[in-house]
Every structure is written in C-alpha cells, then in structure tokens.
Amino acid sequence: MPLIIYKSHDGSTQEVHAEAGTSIMQAAVDNGIDGILGECGGCCSCATCHCYVDPAWVAKAGEPDSTEKDMLDCVLEPQETSRLSCQIIITDEMDGMIIAMPESQY
Amino acid sequence: MSEHCIIIGASHAAAQLVSSLRQEGWEGKISLIGDEPNLPYHRPPLSKAFFVGEKTEDELLIRAADFYEKNKVDLLLGSRVTVIDRDAKKITLEDGAEISYTKLALTTGARVRKIPFTGSELAGVFYMRDLNDVKQTHKFTGPGKSAVIIGGGYIGLETAASLRKIGMKVTVIEAMSRVLQRVTAPEVSAFYTRVHTEEGVDIRTEAGVDAIVGEKHVEGVRLADGSTVAADLVIIGVGVIPNIELAESAGLTIDNGIAVNEFATTNDPDIVAAGDCTNHYNPIYDRKLRLESVQNATDQAKIAAKSICGKPEEYNALPWFWSDQYDLKLQIAGLSQGFDEVIIRGDSEQGRSFAAFYFSEGRFIAVDAINRPKEFMMSKRALTAGQTADPLKLADESIEIKDAFN
Numbered sequence: 001m002p003l004i005i006y007k008s009h010d011g012s013t014q015e016v017h018a019e020a021g022t023s024i025m026q027a028a029v030d031n032g033i034d035g036i037l038g039e040c041g042g043c044c045s046c047a048t049c050h051c052y053v054d055p056a057w058v059a060k061a062g063e064p065d066s067t068e069k070d071m072l073d074c075v076l077e078p079q080e081t082s083r084l085s086c087q088i089i090i091t092d093e094m095d096g097m098i099i100a101m102p103e104s105q106y
Numbered sequence: 107m108s109e110h111c112i113i114i115g116a117s118h119a120a121a122q123l124v125s126s127l128r129q130e131g132w133e134g135k136i137s138l139i140g141d142e143p144n145l146p147y148h149r150p151p152l153s154k155a156f157f158v159g160e161k162t163e164d165e166l167l168i169r170a171a172d173f174y175e176k177n178k179v180d181l182l183l184g185s186r187v188t189v190i191d192r193d194a195k196k197i198t199l200e201d202g203a204e205i206s207y208t209k210l211a212l213t214t215g216a217r218v219r220k221i222p223f224t225g226s227e228l229a230g231v232f233y234m235r236d237l238n239d240v241k242q243t244h245k246f247t248g249p250g251k252s253a254v255i256i257g258g259g260y261i262g263l264e265t266a267a268s269l270r271k272i273g274m275k276v277t278v279i280e281a282m283s284r285v286l287q288r289v290t291a292p293e294v295s296a297f298y299t300r301v302h303t304e305e306g307v308d309i310r311t312e313a314g315v316d317a318i319v320g321e322k323h324v325e326g327v328r329l330a331d332g333s334t335v336a337a338d339l340v341i342i343g344v345g346v347i348p349n350i351e352l353a354e355s356a357g358l359t360i361d362n363g364i365a366v367n368e369f370a371t372t373n374d375p376d377i378v379a380a381g382d383c384t385n386h387y388n389p390i391y392d393r394k395l396r397l398e399s400v401q402n403a404t405d406q407a408k409i410a411a412k413s414i415c416g417k418p419e420e421y422n423a424l425p426w427f428w429s430d431q432y433d434l435k436l437q438i439a440g441l442s443q444g445f446d447e448v449i450i451r452g453d454s455e456q457g458r459s460f461a462a463f464y465f466s467e468g469r470f471i472a473v474d475a476i477n478r479p480k481e482f483m484m485s486k487r488a489l490t491a492g493q494t495a496d497p498l499k500l501a502d503e504s505i506e507i508k509d510a511f512n
Contacts, residue, residue, distance in 0.1 A: 030170040032177065041168070042441050043146040043155075045428040045437055046401075047483060049505055067435065074483030074508070106300050 002095040006033045009103035020092050024085035024099055025049040035101030042086035047071045050105060054098035061088050061097070077106040095098040108459045109134025111414060112197060112207040114187050114352065116140025118149070118403035119213035121168040126411030128177050136179045137205065142186040144237055145171060145247055150400065152240045153264040158271050192357035192374055202403045209414045212353055212364060212372070212379040213407065216346035216398060222507065223342075225318030231340045234261055245337040246323075249273030254327045254337040256315055258285030261343035261427045263298060264306050267431035269339075277308040286312055294462050294474050298431075301458065305432055308335075346398060347438075348383045348400075361385050363396040369418045370410035377387075378410035379401065382488040390489065391441055391471070401426050425488045434458055437482035440472030440489045449497045451481060451507075461485075462512030463500050470495040470511075481507050 004027055008014075018025040018027035028036035028049075037048035044067055053061045058081050064072060065087070073084050083085065111127060113120045116138055124136060140146070147166040154160040174181055196206045209489070218233040225231070230246045232239050247253070253269045255262045258280030268278045278285070284295035285302075297479040299309050314330030318340055326334045348363045359365040359373045363385030370378045381403035385396045405423040412419045413428070427438040445464035452460030461481040464472040468487070475482035488495060488511040499510035 026170075029168070030173050032128065034129055037404070038427055039400055041150065041400070041430070043430060044149075045430075045435065067477075070479040071483055073478050074487070076487070081408065104339070 001098070002090055002092055004090065004094065005096070005098045006035075007098060007100040008035055009101060009106060018090050018101075020088055020090050024051065024054075024090060026086070026089040027090060028085065028099075033101075035105045036085055037105060038086055040086075044068055044071065044084060044087055047075050047084060048105065050075045050077075050102055051083055051085040052079050052100040052102070053081045053083050053088070054100065055081055057094070057097045060091075060093055077102040108272060109208045110206065110417065111135070111209040111211060112137045112139065112205060112451070113211045113212040113213055113379075113382070114139050114197070115349070116142060116144065116146045116183060116214065117120050117213045117215045117381055118146060118400050119169060119215075120211075120408040121146035122404045122407035123211055123213060124174065124177055124179055125169070125378065125410045127414060130369045130411050130415040130417060132411070132415050134208065134423065136177070137182060138174070138179050139182040139185055139187055139199070140239070140332060141184070141186045142236060145169075145174065145181070145183070147237060148400075149235070150428075152237065153261055154268055156237075157240055157265065157268040157281060162276045165235065189354060190352060190377075192356055192377070193493065195376070200235070205263065208376065210374075210377045211410055211414065212234075212366075212377065213381050213403070214349035214352065214379075214383045214385060215403075216382040216454075218342075219345045219347050221342065221344060223256075223315055223318050225320060226342070228320045228324045228340075229322060230320070230324035231318055231342070233342050234265060235346070237466055243339060243341070247272060247274060251275070251338040252336050252346075253277070253339040254279060254335050255341045256327070257343040257345075257465050258282070258309065258311070259288065259345065261285070262341070263302065264429060264431055265341050265343065266302060267305070270305050270307060274339075277310065277327075277337075279313045279315060279329065280303070280309065280311045280313065281314055284307060288431070290442065290474055291445070291462050293448060293454045294476075297460070299474070300455075301432065301434060307406045335410075346382065348385075348396060351384060353379070353383075361394070366406075366423075368420045369413045370406050370421060371413050371418075378413050380406035380410040386421065389420075390424055390492070395425070395441070397425055399425060399427050424486060426486060433477075433508050435477055435479070437479065438472065439475075439486040440464070441481055442472035442474070445471060447497070449500045451500050451503060452478070460499075463495060463497070465497065468494075483510065487511075 459477040
C-alpha cells in the first residue's frame with residue numbers, strides 16, 4: 001500500500017498507508033488527519049479538502065479538471081500546487097507522496 | 107466513574123463527533139449507537155451515484171471501519187435507544203440493557219415525512235432516506251420501466267435525473283405551482299423544469315395525488331384530475347421531520363427540533379445535539395434554524411465535541427448545500443428564504459450555467475450557482491466575512507466575480 005505523508009500547517013507530519021484507488025481526501029478522513037474535511041464526500045462541491053501537493057509529486061498527481069480549477073481559483077491561501085485532495089486518486093506510483101494542508105482548514 | 111460519551115444516531119454528525127472528540131483530547135470511552143445496521147454513511151449519493159450503481163456500499167462509508175477501531179469506539183449498530191434517564195445518567199436499549207454515560211450526544215437526524223396515500227403500502231413504493239430503501243428500489247428499476255416521483259424538491263429531482271440515466275421513463279408530480287418552490291427563486295425553478303424536460307422528464311406542477319394504484323405491486327399513480335400515470339416504481343420525496351421523540355420524552359426542550367444553544371448544548375449541560383435534529387441560532391442570519399444538510403451536521407458536531415471536552419466555542423458557520431443532477435453542479439451558499447430581489451448572472455433561459463444571487467433589503471444573503479464554482483466560492487467567502495455585493499456588478503459578466511463584493 002502506498003505511503004502518503006500528510007504535513008500539517010505547523011510542519012508536523014502523519015504517515016498513512018493508503019489503499020490504491022481511494023482518494024487523498026478519503027485516506028485522510030479515514031485516518032483522522034486534521035486539516036482535510038471533505039464535507040461533500042468527494043464530489044468536488046465544497047473545497048474543504050484543499051491541499052498542496054509537494055512540488056516533486058505534482059506530475060504524479062495529474063491535472064485538475066475545469067471545475068476543480070475554478071474552485072481552486074477561489075480557495076483561501078492558494079498556491080502553485082494547490083489541489084482538491086478528493087480529486088487525486090491514489091496509485092502505487094504515489095508511494096511517498098507529500099501532501100501539505102492549508103492553515104485555514106484547521 | 108470513568109468518562110463515557112454515548113452518541114445516539116450513527117449519522118454524518120456522529121462520524122464527525124467521534125473524530126472531533128479524539129482530536130479535542132477526549133480520553134474516555136465512546137459508544138456509538140445506531141438503529142440501522144450500517145456504520146455512518148454518506149446519504150447524498152443515495153439518490154445519485156449509489157442509486158445508479160456508480161458507488162458501492164463500502165464507498166458510501168464516511169470513514170472506513172478501522173477508523174472506529176483505531177479510535178476505540180464501541181459500536182452498537184442495529185440497536186435502538188428507548189429511554190434516556192437524565193437523573194440516573196443512563197440510557198436503555200430496546201433489549202432492556204442499560205448503559206451509563208457522563209456525556210450524551212444526540213445525532214438522531216431526521217426521517218422522511220410519510221403521507222398516507224391510498225396504496226402507499228404497495229410493493230414498489232419507496233421513500234429515499236436510508237441505504238436499505240435504496241437497495242430495495244433496485245428490484246423495480248431498469249431501462250424502459252416507468253417511475254413516478256411524488257415531490258419536486260431536490261431529492262425528487264435528483265432521483266429523476268438518476269432514473270433517466272438508467273433509461274427509465276420518469277414523471278414528477280409536484281403539488282405547488284413550480285418545482286423547488288420552497289427553496290429557490292422562480293428563475294431557478296424554471297431552469298430546472300427546462301433541463302428536466304430537455305432530458306425527457308415529464309414534470310406536472312399543481313398536480314395532486316389521489317391514490318397509488320395497483321394489485322400486488324404498484325401499477326400507477328392516479329392524480330386528482332382523474333388521470334393515471336403508469337408506474338413500475340413510485341418514489342415519494344416530500345421532506346423530512348426531525349427525530350426529537352427520544353429527547354422530548356427525556357424532558358429536553360423541543361422547538362422545531364432539539365433546542366440547542368450556540369455551543370450545541372441542550373438544556374441539560376451534559377447533553378449535546380448536532381445535525382438535522384437540532385434547532386439552533388445562526389448569527390449570520392440572526393434567526394433560529396433547523397437545517398437539513400451535511401455542512402450543518404459536520405460543523406455543529408465539531409462544536410458539540412468542543413463543548414463535551416470543556417472547550418466551548420460558538421457555532422457561527424455559513425450554511426451551504428449542493429445538488430448534482432445530470433451535468434448540473436448546483437452549489438448553494440447561504441439561505442435565500444425571505445429574499446426580495448434576485449440577480450441573475452449569465453443566462454438561465456438557455457444553456458446550463460448561471461448564478462442566482464439573492465438579496466433581502468439590499469443585503470446579499472445567498473447564491474444558487476449552477477456550473478459556476480467561482481461564483482459559489484466567492485459568495486461563500488463574502489457571506490462568511492459579512493460582505494455584501496453590488497447587484498449591477500454581479501449581473502455584468504464583463505466584471506470579474508471577485509470584484510462584485512464589498
């Protein structure tokens with residue numbers, strides 16, 4: 001199972017062995033990771049699972065679609081590598097991926 | 107006695123409470139009691155992705171099973187609480203077992219409003235609230251079959267869209283003069299009527315139901331005008347009522363829901379409540395609200411957990427909602443009830459993308475954004491920050507949405 005490293009806004013990290021096929025958001029919620037809420041359950045409606053993909057992992061995470069891009073345009077604290085974590089489906093290739101969470105989600 | 111928090115109702119709010127209690131440092135025991143056999147699951151997909159088979163039962167779970175194990179939660183599923191004894195601080199289960207608590211959380215949600223139509227007991231007639239309801243409907247669905255939906259609210263319309271997706275013939279019966287009358291502006295109702303019609307749904311407004319007819323199973327719905335619409339499946343979606351009876355019989359204050367203060371606490375300081383079952387004060391709208399939404403369940407549960415852990419914080423979240431139908435992503439921020447002006451950005455009469463901004467006495471109060479995530483996101487931020495908006499700028503698409511708020 002790929003290892004996902006969640007980095008909180010204060011720099012502390014939590015490691016989760018996640019099932020491939022689930023989303024970065026769901027893996028966080030299932031493991032009680034603070035800072036990713038995922039209120040809409042993953043249908044790209046709420047932007048409460050906003051995260052920053054570590055620059056080294058951006059290519060592996062894929063491209064956001066147009067709805068996600070529009071939502072990301074308007075999130076609090078946007079960054080270059082902002083994504084909605086419910087839209088990133090975990091693959092075996094993501095083993096070791098680092099995901100950071102914005103302060104506004106705490 | 108050691109600390110024990112019992113949560114009654116395995117709902118959205120319950121799933122959040124468990125997580126928030128542990129995050130806030132609750133070290134005592136946690137028990138979660140639910141009358142359904144399932145762990146807390148996402149209800150919105152029941153009328154959408156789960157209904158059409160795009161999501162499995164496991165994928166509905168809000169949090170995976172091992173989350174409850176890791177957080178040391180005693181699960182009592184398929185079990186119903188019959189009595190709360192506040193003096194003795196214990197609850198009684200259906201089987202007579204008694205369990206003591208130090209803190210109690212009521213996340214009992216809401217149940218469907220049932221209308222005793224003649225024939226509503228026939229096989230093939232359903233309400234859409236529980237996983238079990240939806241699983242049962244699958245015997246009656248299939249391409250070419252007919253469905254009648256009673257109620258043109260969000261649940262009715264989402265179900266209509268799902269049934270079209272699987273190739274069924276769909277008729278929606280609405281008693282009022284337009285669909286979504288209770289919750290949106292006429293422009294938005296007209297839009298949804300147009301899209302559903304384009305997608306092949308027959309929408310009948312100002313139509314009363316006389317009876318559901320059939321021999322052994324449903325065969326049709328007879329309307330008040332005497333005509334009958336054939337149906338292999340009937341789905342009734344006419345609203346929900348809060349589950350307050352347990353709280354009421356325990357002597358807790360009831361006021362269109364379980365009355366809670368800004369800290370999600372009932373009139374008993376050791377009992378909190380969160381989600382659809384509560385009635386609470388919202389400072390943004392300066393009135394009491396009973397909301398039917400995932401947002402409220404989640405956000406209020408966090409406040410309830412803080413109160414249990416002795417770290418009270420005021421609840422002041424902005425209500426928001428969503429509804430997915432066909433290729434339409436509707437996102438709603440705020441509450442539009444009581445609006446006296448609507449500004450449309452984009453074209454609601456053609457295409458499938460616009461936003462309706464609601465005002466009351468010149469103040470911006472809510473938005474219905476259809477395939478307009480930016481309008482939704484910016485409105486949500488503005489409403490949360492207490493900003494209002496310039497109607498002229500909102501209506502002018504040459505002005506960036508972010509520049510319309512002040």
